[in-house]
Amino acid sequence: MTQTPLTKKASASEAPIRIAKREGLSSRRAILLRLLTFVMAIVAGGVFIAAMGQNPIEAYKLILRGAFVGSQRNPLSSIQATVIIFVPLLIVSIALSFAFKMKFWNIGGEGQMIIGATFASYFAIFHSDLPHFVLIALMFFAGALGGAFWGLLPTFFKVKFDTNETLFTLMLNYVAIYIVKYLETLTSWRARAGFASIKHFEDNAKLMKIGGVHIGWLLALILIVIAYIYLNHTKQGYEISVVGESQATARYAGMNVKKIILRTMLISGAICGLAGMIQVSGIDYTLSTGMTGGVGFKGITVAWLAQLNPFVMALIAAIFSILEKGSGVMQSTLSISAAATDVLQGIILFSFLGGEFFTRYTFVFSKRRTDK
């Protein structure tokens, strides 16, 4: 901006709108605002659908039908497919929220999932002759161990040399992917010569099912409750909050900050690893580089949108899953391009995030006289 001339007229103008921080928003109004945001997001998506020459209401109906109404032969098939998307997303979101609560930017959920899955796959491929329950238990343990290891690597360097955990966890995602690519070249791991893919698991290494879906969904639901209790009602959970808010304060209170950071990332990584194990043993029945479906990143959005509350995370992960499963169906029925459905999801997500702004800030319209 150029220097404002000092004449009365020019200088008596005033910015008509200011942005001010909201304070003391009542929880009822906050919920109302969020509901409004949700409606706005749906409307914004609708406008996009209309712009493509489709009826928005029909399109949304298709999405819902696609997510919930199954085929004649198996009326539950769609819900099952939605749940399959939901489970890893929720588990990883919860895992990340542990780290985020501590202000540790773990964006390595992808890598931790993959390494967890890799450790688990080792037992699935080389020890498939073990009794079923022993094998599954071992795979769970290995999955957690792998994820924890991958999570602890950057954490160790963080507490020891104060390296940047954002970069470190992110880079380890790619390392994890290339480890799997390497395994695909080994005769002992790969399915067939000439094909870059890893062996299929024996039935013995497949996760048991409840209600037509692998038991991962039950574990995810249990995890919601455990995570909530751990973060809000245990001493360790309290330590995480304090470290997240102020490391100086934590030190003053006699907390061992490094130990707390390491411990929390061990948990965060281990849960990501579990998600990886559940994915390969429950759905994919093999290890692949694309096994995560990007939930390591989507989980970041879910965790923050829910403001790290596990129950709200479940709700938001459910919305995401419905949208993803349903828009697939919408896409094929209305023959819209895949890119367009991605844009639709993006618009809805963006409106969501925009709405968050209004719960935290408000516009102040100037009522001041600008002239005598």
Next chain:
Amino acid sequence: MEAKNTAIRLNSISKAFGSVKANDNIDFGVKYGEIVALLGENGSGKTTLMNMLSGIYQPDSGDIYKDEQLININSPKDSFAYGIGMIHQHFKLVDVLSAAENVALGTKRAKGEGLASLSKKIKTISQEFGLEIEPDKKVYDMSVSEKQTVEIIKVLYRGARILILDEPTAVLTPQEIEKLFIILRKMRDSGCAIVIITHKLNEVLAISDRVTILRKGQSVGTVKTQETNAKELTELMVGKAVELSIKRPQVEKEKNVLEVFRLTVGGPDGLDAVKGMTFSLDGGEVLGVAGIAGSGQKELCEAIAGLAKVTEGAILYKKENIVGKSPAEIIKAGISMSFIPEDRLGMGLVASMDITHNMLLKSYKDGKPALLNRKPAKKLAQTLIKRLDISTPGVTTPVRQLSGGNVQKVLLGREIESKPNLLITAYPVRGLDINSSYTIYDLINEQKEKGVAILFIGEDLDVLLELCDRIMVICQGEVMGIVDAKKTNKEELGLMMTGEKMAEVAN
């Protein structure tokens, strides 16, 4: 002198933050060739009011006049254009640049004007008002008072004739304050309009021509300095008569609860922040520590609390060396530290948590093994709110939303509730209003009477002289001397603070 013209006039200015009215219909004015003090307790709205002149905030209602013309200030840039310059409490300088470069930052330079001519211009300005400055010195090499000088030159260089200084003396020694006042008087005599924000009465009386007093966001009046006194000003400021003396109870002493022997502690920049300090502290005694900010106070406190690495020396607590013990062990042994940093919240409290959860910080490990028990902490929070008269909507209000005084009561209250044998308290009244300060002094004396050994790191020499039994003066991490508080005075302390050993002072 001819009749003075009004430089700035504020007409019924109001400003609210959420539901809090920071400024409520305030009228204020300053003339050219005049120093006006804006006096008020913390949270009374002084800085808010002046920030509207410097363009940081905009008023919700009310008018600002400059030279009797209605103006609107929408940004700091506008403020500069009107010739208003504010020197903030926290300096806004770039450390790695020189004084001259800092002064030139953000201004447009005429064609062909190099750093040399800039330096010359700065020299002219500084000579005019008697400011001492080396234009080529880097800011990181400067003392606090030098940095302040740069800030002053910065606003003068931009042609400001209306100067606002926010608590300019808070970081200076008595000698430096005197120097600053001479400069301010020179500026006044050359026709500048000066507003000085402060809550220190003796300074108001020493420097200002008129005083405007704010209380809880409202203006309670403007008086001529010559026609008033400290007692009247305090009453206006607080709203009732206040006893202005601090008690110093005599207590039976328990010898040498804490002995520090040749203590050396590293600082953040790799140099030693504490260099061979030796002193002892009895139970039932308040040992004051005086020194310019950053003389090693923080490192000394942290070393005793087990938070800083001791490179040499010993700290004997009840005859036992505690060097190398973990902070948790030291807390358990009965040593409690409350350090109020400049932002008041960074250490000791978690801003976003409520009082209950802040109580938990020291006690959360008690009780059942894994689960958190909030009940005792909640009870303690309620007790403290009542006992220390902490004004808060409830135990679930985040500490961040409390005023400074209440935050400090929460912190000190918690430390005292842990029933320490040794209480280290650094800047416990930092930025507090008079009433709250006296509550804190009473709390400290109460602990002293219980036989607690108290290490009191302070900044206000008047308070140190009245409250403490002995005062240890430190400078650049070294002990300059330990004196009897009853037998010393501000000048002696001031000299020692700037590096003269006690023996030299005695000459």
